Amino acid sequence: MKREDLGRTVGYQLKRVQAALRAAMDGALRAHGITTPQFACLDLLGRRPGLSNAELARGAFVTRQSMNVLLRNLEDAGLVERPATAPSGRALPTRLTPAGERLLEAATADVLAIERRMTAALDPAQAKVLLDQLESMAGALSADGRG
Template identity: 40%
Template sequence: MHYSERLLIHIKQAERITQAAKEAAVREAGITAAQQAALAVLSENPGINAAELARKLSVTPQTMNSLLGRLEARGLVARTPHPIHGTLIEIRLTERGEEVFAQADALVAKLDARLAEGLTPDEVAAVRDLLARIVRNAGTPGR
């Protein structure tokens, strides 16, 4: 098999190009793709802690703390002690964070729709299924 025929090449190219498109899209909302991803997880998991957020985004705790520091400095997230377990710090979107996330999410949804142009709903479902199977296969050690 030629190098250009390898599945890994096509996956990497798709990831690189779609991430660049996402970066450009969310820049309109004044944030980065990494910040948008964090805001998305926070919007679905209010009160999550930094360690769990880092796990969900597959980044190191150090990277997450840096990202959260930038979001907090901009007033997009707030970190507060858990009401019962005071040593745990909960992270939530602020009102401004919700506004910025809503704007960025609309831009990402528009990009998502653009990526699916010319595909039928069944084809979109098939792409999702195929990518999920590839992810599962990649995560299976020793194969």
């Protein structure tokens, strides 16, 4: 049985792209004073205000404990706000402040520029096929089969 060159597998290439994307995003976001996980959190809140810590952690691919620290740092920086007490249950809904909205807008422009650079060799139809295939791969590996 012939062993496959791991450097020519989809999984290896996905990890290689992810590492390069993360490095590019880290560099661009440093100019805004935030990290990639902080950007992910701000982006989630920009699209869905009021998410809980657990929902943000899942969406940003970090643990709940890491999200607690991340949110505290964003709160100290004046980028997000949470009520002192939960309106119902235990979850503290988080929202962007006006400063957070401005920073998110500026940082998003830089992140989208990186995305355009990364996908420059693809035409719109190829980009759509790639997105569909990546969603299918994530779904195939997830516990519930949906990504």
